[in-house]
Amino acid sequence: MGLYEKLKRASFSLNDKTNLLQNGYIISEMPLWTKLHQRHGYPAMGLSRGQFLEILYEALPHSQETVRTGCRVVDLQITANGVTAVLQDGRTEEASIVIGSDGVWSKTKEALQQLNTELDTEMFSTRINFQGLYGKAPAMSGVKPGTFYETRSNGIATQVVGSEGTMLFSLIQTVDTSTPVPRKYTLEDREAMASRFAEVQVAPGVRFKDVWRIAERETATMVNQEEGYAANWHHGRLVIVGDAAHKMTSISGLGLNTGLHSAAVLVNQLHDIHRLNKDPPAFLIEDAFATYYNIRQSETYSAFRLGQSLTRNVTWSSWADWIWDRFIMPWLNQDYIICDRISPLVSRGQLLSYVPFQELKGVVPWQSQSKERY
Numbered sequence: 034m035g036l037y038e039k040l041k042r043a044s045f046s047l048n049d050k051t052n053l054l055q056n057g058y059i060i061s062e063m064p065l066w067t068k069l070h071q072r073h074g075y076p077a078m079g080l081s082r083g084q085f086l087e088i089l090y091e092a093l094p095h096s097q098e099t100v101r102t103g104c105r106v107v108d109l110q111i112t113a114n115g116v117t118a119v120l121q122d123g124r125t126e127e128a129s130i131v132i133g134s135d136g137v138w139s140k141t142k143e144a145l146q147q148l149n150t151e152l153d154t155e156m157f158s159t160r161i162n163f164q165g166l167y168g169k170a171p172a173m174s175g176v177k178p179g180t181f182y183e184t185r186s187n188g189i190a191t192q193v194v195g196s197e198g199t200m201l202f203s204l205i206q207t208v209d210t211s212t213p214v215p216r217k218y219t220l221e222d223r224e225a226m227a228s229r230f231a232e233v234q235v236a237p238g239v240r241f242k243d244v245w246r247i248a249e250r251e252t253a254t255m256v257n258q259e260e261g262y263a264a265n266w267h268h269g270r271l272v273i274v275g276d277a278a279h280k281m282t283s284i285s286g287l288g289l290n291t292g293l294h295s296a297a298v299l300v301n302q303l304h305d306i307h308r309l310n311k312d313p314p315a316f317l318i319e320d321a322f323a324t325y326y327n328i329r330q331s332e333t334y335s336a337f338r339l340g341q342s343l344t345r346n347v348t349w350s351s352w353a354d355w356i357w358d359r360f361i362m363p364w365l366n367q368d369y370i371i372c373d374r375i376s377p378l379v380s381r382g383q384l385l386s387y388v389p390f391q392e393l394k395g396v397v398p399w400q401s402q403s404k405e406r407y
């Protein structure tokens with residue numbers, strides 16, 4: 034797609050991971066991303082979702098005509114040869130297929146559930162066991178650029194990463210919500226959550242209250258950190274991808290990554306059938322969607338389960354989580370964590386099969402083969 038260099042320029046580098054307790058005591062330190070860079074040939078790139086979307090948007094041909102913002106799909110109606118999307122303002126859009134990358138409260142997922150009432154619609158119905166607060170602040174001494182700090186504790190955890198001029202923070206706390214519904218938080222909710230974390234040392238010697246004091250308050254956001262895994266990803270001309278299919282908290286850092294790899298598999302399938310037939314019949318579309326699901330189900334389910342356990346480990350949700358996080362993880366060999374647990378996930382990365390590119394190589398071979406690589 035030709036965006037690698039641009040993304041690299043816009044991003045900050047990630048090198049090390051430091052795990053600590055609320056009082057600043059360091060439990061473990063490892064050169065996680067430096068080693069992954071050596072193993073796979075690509076650096077880890079830290080950037081905000083907004084920056085990432087902007088770069089994609091700018092690179093999209095005719096983006097102003099093809100992307101319409103500020104309109105909500107309120108209904109999806111299946112027609113003989115396509116789908117009609119009904120927008121909130123009453124307008125309609127005709128399409129041959131709908132790819133719902135519309136997040137955890139996906140309208141497309143809802144439509145799939147209605148079409149497939151006999152199927153057990155969600156393997157793990159969406160639950161809200163965690164809330165988050167994330168934002169940006171100017172860089173501070175004590176937060177080393179390129180180091181990712183993660184504090185663990187009873188019911189709360191923090192993640193902070195610094196770059197040359199800026200620092201990103203993310204807080205997470207366990208909550209007990211019986212009704213999982215989308216919710217917008219008020220400024221008071223946000224302040225209350227921030228004050229609960231005030232004394233936590235998000236990096237050695239750096240308390241959250243000091244970060245919050247200089248944080249960009251207008252962009253700091255409090256959100257639900259839902260978890261859910263849809264069993265039914267497609268039906269007829271509808272398909273879902275990303276958080277609509279598998280929603281995990283931000284702790285594992287796998288939500289977007291997993292969704293992107295799924296999106297690559299999905300468009301590879303669509304590209305293949307479109308090459309054969311410019312107006313593919315319904316059965317070919319359904320086959321493509323089924324292949325996409327079959328390729329991605331196991332990997333995404335593992336990522337989802339990993340996300341569930343990592344979130345519970347760092348928030349010490351049970352005695353077992355506490356023992357694992359506090360005593361077993363720091364004792365485990367770092368090479369085992371990087372080489373045996375994280376690296377295989379990276380090496381199974383998906384490629385856009387029809388986009389030629391010059392591949393970078395580390396010491397670990399890539400498992401996917403591009404058809405037109407040069």
Ligand SMILES: Cc1cc2nc3c(=O)[nH]c(=O)nc-3n(C[C@H](O)[C@H](O)[C@H](O)COP(=O)(O)OP(=O)(O)OC[C@H]3O[C@@H](n4cnc5c(N)ncnc54)[C@H](O)[C@@H]3O)c2cc1C
Nearest residue numbers: 105106134135136140167203275276283286287288289290
């Ligand atoms: C604090 C935080 C840190 C994170 N860090 C990482 C990380 O380091 N690595 C990582 O891989 N992931 C991370 N994630 C997760 C990542 O942000 C999500 O997995 C990713 O944004 C999901 O993308 P998506 O497009 O599937 O859904 P979303 O980002 O939720 O986008 C859905 C879009 O659909 C639109 N939409 C929804 N309903 C409708 C409708 N009816 N009509 C029209 N439009 C609609 C929404 O407005 C939105 O624009 C993090 C998340 C958080 C909260």
